[in-house]
Amino acid sequence: MASVLKNAVRLATKTLHESSKSGVKATSRFFHFYSPEPCHPIPDKLPKWMSAEEAVSVVRSGMKVFVHGGAATPMPLVNALAQHGLDSDLNGIEIMDMFLICQTPYVQPEYKGIFRSNSFFIGDNCREAVNDGRADFVPIFLSEIPLLFRRNLITLDVALISVSSPDEHGFCTLGPSVDCARAALQNARYIIALVNPNMPRTFGDGMVHMSHFDAMVQEDYALPEYNSNRTTSEVEQQIGRIIATNLVQDGATLQMGIGNIPDAVISALWSHRDLGIHSEMLGDSMIDLVERGAITNAGKNIHPGKIVGGFAVGTKRLYEYMHDNPMIVMLDIGFVNNTSIISQNPKVTAINSCIEIDLTGQVCADSIGTWMYSGVGGQIDFLRGAALSMDGQGKPIIALPSTTQKGESKIVPVLKAGAGVTTSRAHAHYIVTEYGIASLFGKNLRQRAYELIKIAHPDHRETLEKEAFARLKCMPSP
CATH class of the missing domain: 3.40.1080.20 (Acetyl-CoA hydrolase/transferase C-terminal domain)
Structure with a gap:
């Protein structure tokens, strides 16, 4: 029975053909015996370790890319993606995010036409771009953002996420930002994980086995801090x-x-x-x-x-x-x-x-x-x-x-x-x-x-x- 189950999972974990739109080879996250739950190990699958520049090179014109938000924003991947967009003469890439607390380059005027931010919550990073018409905003209840991914109303080509370091069993966590990132990675065709030793390892729904990642990048950088110097009146x-x-x-x-x-x-x-x-x-x-x-x-x-x-x-x-x-x-x-x-x-x-x-x-x-x-x-x-x-x-x-x-x-x-x-x-x-x-x-x-x-x-x-x-x-x- 175990061998039958293993073979069934292998068959279900099929590689998508390279499409004219994306050119990305990705692992299907639909399983006959499992939900898109990212916690179980996928047999005989390990991600490839590479640089941030190599990892984001899979992004092509017209793709939809999710960016992990809050304190977990993977800035090395974001910066590499922005440069990749310029160097490769890309266009029409849609960036989906929720409350980024870092300044993101892709919303700047020089990236117009290459990237267009589509945010579920406006932060300091994109407020000017939204009001200048260079970026979009989706009015939506926070509780309903995961439904966009789970109901395939938004199909994600690539997800850029941050995770804590893998443990001895290969498990990482989404650290301080599970929110809608879990639904995004469950439904993205290709997942790039930034491993940061400064990411806290947290309990709850953010547990992800590294076999669900297609590429992993190692970077050691301090997490962004939010309003650390503010005082109350x-x-x-x-x-x-x-x-x-x-x-x-x-x-x-x-x-x-x-x-x-x-x-x-x-x-x-x-x-x-x-x-x-x-x-x-x-x-x-x-x-x-x-x-x-x-x-x-x-x-x-x-x-x-x-x-x-x-x-x-x-x-x-x-x-x-x-x-x-x-x-x-x-x-x-x-x-x-x-x-x-x-x-x-x-x-x-x-x-x-x-x-x-x-x-x-x-x-x-x-x-x-x-x-x-x-x-x-x-x-x-x-x-x-x-x-x-x-x-x-x-x-x-x-x-x-x-x-x-x-x-x-x-x-x-x-x-x-x-x-x-x-x-x-x-x-x-x-x-x-x-x-x-x-x-x-x-x-x-x-x-x-x-x-x-x-x-x-x-x-x-x-x-x-x-x-x-x-x-x-x-x-x-x-």
């Missing part, structure tokens, strides 16, 4: 204190987005007990709460005792803390951000930020008018998970300073022309500024305007009240 600290004191209960399961406000909340939770983490993103600030004993994950129903994340971005301290740490599990983002999974945890408290909110509760978090800034991400995934928390104690929270750095109100009569509605007025529950909490759930438009004006900056309340009357044809009131 007094306004942000006040927002953090308000949330921690009034909305976060002992035993709560926390999700926090990116930014200073989530970090400010974390810094105000030191006296809390038995907190849990189930979050798309993990950062440095959680480490102090674990070491202080505030985070134990003891009451969680999903992976009790474990910190659950999809990707992690932070400093070297975070990456070293994650290495071989069985308390942290990095999982497929389709699981982490699944609303029905999130809602099973106790007292789910989702804390996210935004750019502006109108007087009816419509939240814009991805653009400033028509100028694209970030993306949909997992905001709705977790706001809904918290709102539908099975114990009825979930807290969906949007937190923002009352004004911009220029002193303009972030609570506005109407969103800017062209602004995206990331979170609809029906999804908005708790809105927090440095002036307090507005509870919108179950409130009508007149009541919502009243609640939001109360937490607006005092300099703007009179104007907002007049604008609310002009819009609603009645005075805001409780």
Whole structure:
């Protein structure tokens, strides 16, 4: 039986013919006896070790290439690919990525026509290119990105990923970024793995056997750090204190987005007990709460005792803390951000930020008018998970300073022309500024305007009240 199974797997692991489009010989990842699970060893298959330049030479014009994101962005491969595109006079290569924190050369004007970035979340690396029309953005819930690959809505020719060093059994991990990378490598025709000894070896869904790679490249370089020098303002600290004191209960399961406000909340939770983490993103600030004993994950129903994340971005301290740490599990983002999974945890408290909110509760978090800034991400995934928390104690929270750095109100009569509605007025529950909490759930438009004006900056309340009357044809009131 064993020999029959082995032969069947060999037959299923067939080499694709070189096509006129790509010229790539790749191993099919469809198995009759296995799903596209990348954890099992493929019999009689080993990747070839080569330089970054040799590895990316398989990329041809018109291909779709996935680039691993976050702290796992394989910059040596990215740089080699950019140079390969120039040297080989390539064109029409589409780069798929999700939240890169490194500056990527292929979005620069000199690469126009050779590469076109198509991002699922806009980062600093591609924001200018997207708004100049040289790159694309896909509005999509973070939880649904893996479906694009698994349903073959996007067929990937090549995946560029970073992995930790193979262990004695040939297993690597995707380190701090499992997110949608796992689905990408499961469905890519050709996989190039960058082995970096600085990549933390993590537990969870990121385990990959090296036999699934077609090429491997060895590079020793420091992982990119994200906002390592940022400081929180007094306004942000006040927002953090308000949330921690009034909305976060002992035993709560926390999700926090990116930014200073989530970090400010974390810094105000030191006296809390038995907190849990189930979050798309993990950062440095959680480490102090674990070491202080505030985070134990003891009451969680999903992976009790474990910190659950999809990707992690932070400093070297975070990456070293994650290495071989069985308390942290990095999982497929389709699981982490699944609303029905999130809602099973106790007292789910989702804390996210935004750019502006109108007087009816419509939240814009991805653009400033028509100028694209970030993306949909997992905001709705977790706001809904918290709102539908099975114990009825979930807290969906949007937190923002009352004004911009220029002193303009972030609570506005109407969103800017062209602004995206990331979170609809029906999804908005708790809105927090440095002036307090507005509870919108179950409130009508007149009541919502009243609640939001109360937490607006005092300099703007009179104007907002007049604008609310002009819009609603009645005075805001409780």
